[in-house]
Amino acid sequence: MAGEINTTTVISNLLPDLHSDTLAHLTWWSGSDLIQWVDEAAKQLSRASMMFVERDTSITTAGGTATYPLPTRHNATIHVFFGTSPLRPATVIELESRDPAFQTTPATADAPPDHWYEDDIGITAVGIAPVPATAVALPMICSMYPPDIDVGGLNVLLQAPAPVAGYLAFFVLAKAYGREGESENPDLAQHCAARVKMYEQIFEKYYGKGT
Numbered sequence: 001m002a003g004e005i006n007t008t009t010v011i012s013n014l015l016p017d018l019h020s021d022t023l024a025h026l027t028w029w030s031g032s033d034l035i036q037w038v039d040e041a042a043k044q045l046s047r048a049s050m051m052f053v054e055r056d057t058s059i060t061t062a063g064g065t066a067t068y069p070l071p072t073r074h075n076a077t078i079h080v081f082f083g084t085s086p087l088r089p090a091t092v093i094e095l096e097s098r099d100p101a102f103q104t105t106p107a108t109a110d111a112p113p114d115h116w117y118e119d120d121i122g123i124t125a126v127g128i129a130p131v132p133a134t135a136v137a138l139p140m141i142c143s144m145y146p147p148d149i150d151v152g153g154l155n156v157l158l159q160a161p162a163p164v165a166g167y168l169a170f171f172v173l174a175k176a177y178g179r180e181g182e183s184e185n186p187d188l189a190q191h192c193a194a195r196v197k198m199y200e201q202i203f204e205k206y207y208g209k210g211t
Contacts, residue, residue, distance in 0.1 A: 011034045011038065014173065033175075035151050037176070038172060040175070047211055050078075050208035052146055052160075055139060061132035061137075062135060067126065069125055074124075081137075087128070088115050095117060106131050114130075115129045146160075167196065
């Protein structure tokens with residue numbers, strides 16, 4: 001991924017399509033609406049494709065602890081490492097067939113942690129087997145959703161390739177003209193939604209299908 005998209009610029013460029021020259025002169029929508037839809041678009045794209053992949057190093061194991069909270073903004077886990085050693089993904093059933101007590105069996109020097117799992121322990125944790133016996137870094141490579149694009153203007157930048165600006169624009173127009181009211185234009189909203197889907201299919205092909 002390369003480049004930064006200024007979402008303020010994306011919104012400003014949309015104003016003529018929304019029959020306005022400034023945010024203050026919008027008739028049927030508000031600036032907050034547009035920012036909210038840009039934020040929704042970025043998060044939807046992060047689920048549709050593996051575009052937003054990051055390496056997280058915030059987790060450290062603790063002796064005798066089998067499960068750990070997933071990183072903030074986590075969508076899906078791709079790889080997990082115990083220190084510098086890659087771990088293999090597994091299901092609880094697979095691990096139980098190897099060791100029924102895998103959730104409590106401690107790791108040793110001869111049998112260090114070799115698997116990670118997420119099923120059957122909720123959607124916000126990752127498990128390590130055998131159970132770590134010492135404090136070791138647990139780097140993870142994950143698909144993440146981007147930081148919030150917020151109304152307060154504290155974050156208006158989206159780390160993404162340039163074509164994503166077009167995706168954001170069509171997403172906002174689909175939402176704007178799909179909302180019930182005087183501004184509703186079902187044909188235009190449907191056209192823009194179809195363009196959104198087209199962008200998602202392209203990004204899925206290039207970056208991989210999301211969650």
